Amino acid sequence: MKILNKNSFTIAAAIILTSVTGCKKLLVEQPRSGLYPDYFSTAGGVQAAVTGVYQDLRGAFSGEGLVYFYDGTDENIPGGSAGTNPPLYNSFKGITASNGPDITGLYIDINTLNGVFQNSALITDPTARTQFVAQAKFLRGFIYFWLVQTYGGVTATQKSGIPLHLTFNTQAASADAPAKLSDIYNAIIQDFTDAATGLPNTITSSNPFSAAGIGKSATAATAKAFLAKAYLTRGYTEAKQSTDFQQAADITAQLITNKATYGLDLWQDYWDEHKPANDYGKENLFAIDYGISDPLYSNYTQQGSGGYGINQLYVLARFNYVGPGVDNVPGVDAVPQKMGGSAGMVRDVYNGRPYVRLAPNKPYTMDVAFADQIHDTRYDATFQTYWICTNPNVSAGLKSDRVTSKGKLIPTTSSIPPAGSPLSAAPGQAAYITPMDGDTAILMPSADVSMARRDAFKGLIVTPKQFNSVIFPTVKKFDDPKRTGILDFSSRPIILMRFSEVYLMNAEANYMLGNIPNAATSLNVIRQRAAYRTTDDANLTAKNQFYVTSATMGAANTANAAAMALTPAQLAQLAIPNNTTTPGTLCGMDLILDEYSREFYGDPRRWYDLVRTQQLVRRNKMYNAVGGPNVQDYHARWPIPQGLINAVLTGPAYPQNNGY
Structure with missing residues (x-):
């Protein structure tokens, strides 16, 4: 069987051919296919293999394919511009082997890593050899972990849905079969265990996989965190072992106790976790890189229309702020909301490029997960809820009587075109500038308002009951201030493991x-950290929200931290065992999943959290009005891509996952 390129590869041919022309691309740090086997005989070749795999991960964790991490969950619904496939996955209807996500191309990277192991003895420097092998062990465990979570692990088959390849292949094959789930997890756990032994505790400038001391590659703590997650995930499956949950508890406790050894800690302020300056700070354990000036790991290039390995995360859950007008037309406070008049916004770099692929699922995200926006700062840190006018040519809006003017919006002076000039000719459009003056064109408060309040406000007010797939608070915590054009994507890393996790x-x-006191202790650390607010944060919080001043900050933080501690009622709920079937009865897992939502909303992960905890069906029935009636147990894994199945030409046909 012939390998054409990464997109047409098959599991049966999850190998590296000596004839593959992609070798040249890897040598210039843009891998797409593979290496000549003899290239592994040098330390430089092995490093190129490992850094090449780091680069290749960008293709699996970027682009619009990320929406599959969010759809079909309690947190999100497809946005108004989601396209064809996301609604299918949100409704659990029409999912086929031909329209699902395909990350099986990662098997090419697995084989590259197998080449590292086969040839590692040729590296004469023992320190370098330990580093290279440990990095490769982590990466192979990481890739297999994502593959098995995506395609396997449902009861009744004792199959993983994926094959297991642990040796370096140099010849194409045309037959393959899925491995036992237990064998897959044993390999993952062994790889992470070995990696934790060989990796350094921290990133240093002498680390051969560091970029001048900046955290790029895995550390011992990274491997241990993923090892804990592998044990935790296996503990719910049919391949579980009796010690899995205890292993996860022990490893995470060790990381917390020895956090200083690994250079880890929580920021006092939750907002700080998501500031670009802290992308490689003490709270981020593992990231996929897209750096502008880092050819070794990312070779980032802006591409206005997208392209391989471009970070589109910041655009996915961004509503089109240019469209809404400012008039109070009849029905402006109805559902759905009716809008009219001249728009108060033109697109600029600060407010970003709206793709509208994802939207918050209000009945859960706003009404449950982020219901407390006073004591908990994470809603304000996560969502943009106001937009300062950027359109100097906007007409004054009308009040609800359709006669009286509300007054013309005063635009910000920081990033708008000169009055009367074409909107595309704005000099300020080429820079990321936080607006510090001007009227608010769009405001999304957390409660309903009266028509009198709307009429007194120059811009447009959108209240929670009007949130839908088109108009909603934007996820702002991934914004990239290094962008210089309104069509630019992000150069920031995508964080796949945070210390708070x-x-x-x-x-x-x-x-x-069943150790509820220990569970409560860890939850309270995260919850009470979320109560902390600063006056700097207040500058980016809508004035209708809860924010602090220098005079109120101390008392407010003390009171809010006390309010965020788990209450007796919540502790009682935490003691209720995991309920995976009955939607109407809350259990302790609901509290934990709600905390995951608050802490990581917007991160590419929610589908996996629900699958791991066996809550995919129940939580969709509770909160997903479209998908809840259709979701079934087999949806806890995606279908094997049809191209892969078709490429298995000899031996037994490659089996499709049950239900598809």
């Missing part, structure tokens, strides 16, 4: 063990 994994593991 170690606390939540510890809580989850202890909960599953």
Whole structure:
């Protein structure tokens, strides 16, 4: 069987051919296919293989394919511009082997890593050899972990849905079969265990996989965190072992206790976790890189229409702020909301490029997960809820009587075109500038308002009951201030493991063990950190929200931290075992999943959280009005891509996952 390119590859041919022309691309740090086998005989060749795989991960964790991490969950619905496939996955209707996500191309990277192991003895420097092998072990465990979570792990088959390849292949094959789920997890756990032993505790300038001391590659803590997550995930499956949850609890507790050894800690202010300056700070354990000036790991290039390995995360859950007008027309406070008049916004770099692929699922995200926006700062840190006027040519809006003027919006002076000039000719459009003056064109408060309040406001007010797939608070925590054009995508890394997740994994593991006091302790650390606010944060919080001043900050933070501690009622709920079937009865896992939502909303992960905890069906029935009636147990894994099945030409046909 012939390998054409990464997109047409098959599991049967999850190998590296000596004839593959992609070798040249890897040598210039843009891998797409593979390496000549003899290139692994040098330390430079092995490093090129490992950094090449790091680069290649950008293709799996970027672009619009990320929407599959969000749709079909309690947190999100497809946005108004989602296209064809996301609504299918949100409704659990029409999902086929031909329209699903395909990350099986990662098998090419697995084979590259197998080449590292086969040839590692040729590296004469023992320190370098340990580093290279440990990085490759982590990456192979990481890739297999994502593959098995995506395509396998449902009861009744004792199959993983994916094959297991642990040796370097140099010849194409045309037959393959899925491995036992237990064998897959044993390999993942062994790889992470070995990686944790060989990786450094921190990133240093002498680390051969560091970019001048900046965290790019995995550390021992990264491997241990993913090892804990592998144990935690296996503990719910048919391949579980009796010690899995205890292992997860012990490893996460060790990471927390020894956080200083690994250079890890929580920021005092939740907002700080998502500031670009802290992308490689103490709270981020593992990231996929897209850096502008880092050819070794990302070779980032802006591409206005997208392209391979471009970080589109910041555009996915961004509503089109240019469209709404400012008039109070009849029905402006109805559902759906009716809008008219001249728009108060033109697109600029600060407010970004709206793709509208995802929208918050209000009945859960706003009404449950982020219901407390006073004591908990994470809603304000996550969502943009106001837009300052950028259109100097906007007409004055009308009040609800359709006669009286509301007054003309005063635009910001920071990023708008000169009055009377074409909107596309704005000099300020080429820079990311936070607006510090001007009237608010769009405001999304957290409660309903009266028509009198709307009439007194120059711009447009959108209240929660009007949120839908088109108009909604924008996820802002991934914004990239280095963008210089309105069509630019992001150069920031996508964080796939944060230190706060170690606390939540510890809580989850202890909960599953029935150790409620320990679970509560870890939850309270995260919850009470979320109560902290600063005056700097207040500058980016809508004035109708809860914010602090220098005079109120101390008292407010003390009171809010006390309010965020788990209450007796919540502790009682936490003691209720995991309920995976009955939507109407809350359990402790609901509290934990709600905390995952608040802490990581917008991160590419929610589908996996629900699948791991066996809550995909129940939570969709509770909160997803479209998908709840259709979701079934087999939806806890995606269908094997049809191209892969078709490419298995000899031996037994490659089996499709049950239900598809």
